Amino acid sequence: MSAVVRTVGGDVPADRLGVVDAHDHLFIRSPLLPGQELDDAEDAAARLAxxxxxxxxxxxxWTPYGMGRRADLLAALSRRSGVRIVAATGLHQAVHYSPELLGSVRDSLAELFVREITEGVAGAGGVRAGLIKVAGGFHGLDAHARLTMRAAAEAHHRTGAAIAVHLELGTGALDVLDLLCGETGVAPDRVILGHLNRSPDSAVHRQAAAEGAYLGFDGPSRANHATDWRMPEAMRALADAGFGDRLLLGGDTVTPDTPGMPYLLRRVRPRLALELGEELVERVLVGNPAGAFALRT
Known part of the structure; x- marks a missing residue:
């Protein structure tokens, strides 16, 4: 049986995803970004179009549980636009939630993640998640990160869904792999490390790629990150070292002023093609996501 990816419209063959924005947000809200919520369905439709x-x-x-992911709208937006959408379950850093919400789910995280992948997101008309999103901290993992990552590992082993990890400012990649792969037995190629362009440390990138993880380069970065200009060079170094099959690319729209997913193809793609060549960029946008997001047990 061929590998499949779980989209909001159902499971599809992994080799039929087309060009993939491997990390983005149609909807997201957080108390850390007051007044900058992505919550407009028509804006989401326009970006998809x-x-x-x-x-x-x-x-x-990548918007996880409790952060305004609007899972009830995703299937209709997918049908309207003709763009497949993969939804996430999981949990972000503790600072993105109220203590009450965290307390209500803390003791049943793995069950929550499994249920949203296998049965569907509550109130979303049968939409099922196809990805587990968790988060690390700045150069390390706190107790919340360890709790959520262990729950994600359990859910992965029960469902085959990949685990996508927010790396705070691009740091902590090796700590994440130590926990997920070393302690909980997740295969490295079922882990997607996000935001690596925010910490362009070539030694860490090579170590993570050598272990077998997928490396997400997403953005364009917001102005305070100021690392966009380093991304083509970082990706070229990894490709030259033999890790071109580990690379993913995303737009990571997190606020209304983020250039986002159209910009990814209109400006970032041709810029990368000049540095990496069309063949490698095609692999990053089409071939690699088919492996990274497939359900595998």
Missing amino acids: AFRELGGGTVVQ
Whole structure:
């Protein structure tokens, strides 16, 4: 049986995703970003339409449980735009939630993640998640990160869904792999490390790639990150070292002023093609996501 990816419209063959925005947000809200919520369905539809017009095929939304992911709207938006959407379960850093919400789910995280992957997100009309999103801290893992990552590992072993990890400012990648792969037995190629362009440490990138993890380069970065200009060079170094099959690319729209998914194909893709060549960019946008997001037990 061929590998499949769980989208909001059902399971599809992994090799039919087309061009993939491997890390983005159609909807997201957080108390850390007051007044900057992504919560407008028509704006989401417009961004999907623009992405489709530029050749996009699939968007992977990393917005996890409790952060305004609007799972009830995703299937209709996918049908309307013709863009496949992968939804996430999981949990972000503790600072993104109220103590009451965390207390209500803390003791049943693995069950929550499994249920949203296998049965569906509550109130979303049968939409099922196809990805588990968790988060590390700045250069380390706190107790909350360890709790959520262990729950994610259990859910992964029970469902085959990949685990996507927010790395705070791109740091802590090796700590994440030590926990997920060393302690809980998750295969490294079922882990997707996000935001590595925010910490362009080539030694850490090579170590993570050598272990077998997927490396997410996403953005364009917001102005305070100021690392966009280093991304092509970092990706070229990894490709030259033999890790071109580990690379993923995403737009990571987190606030209304983020250029986002259309910009990914309109500006970032041709810029990377000049540095990496069209063949490698095609692999990053089409071939690699098919392996990274497939359900595998």
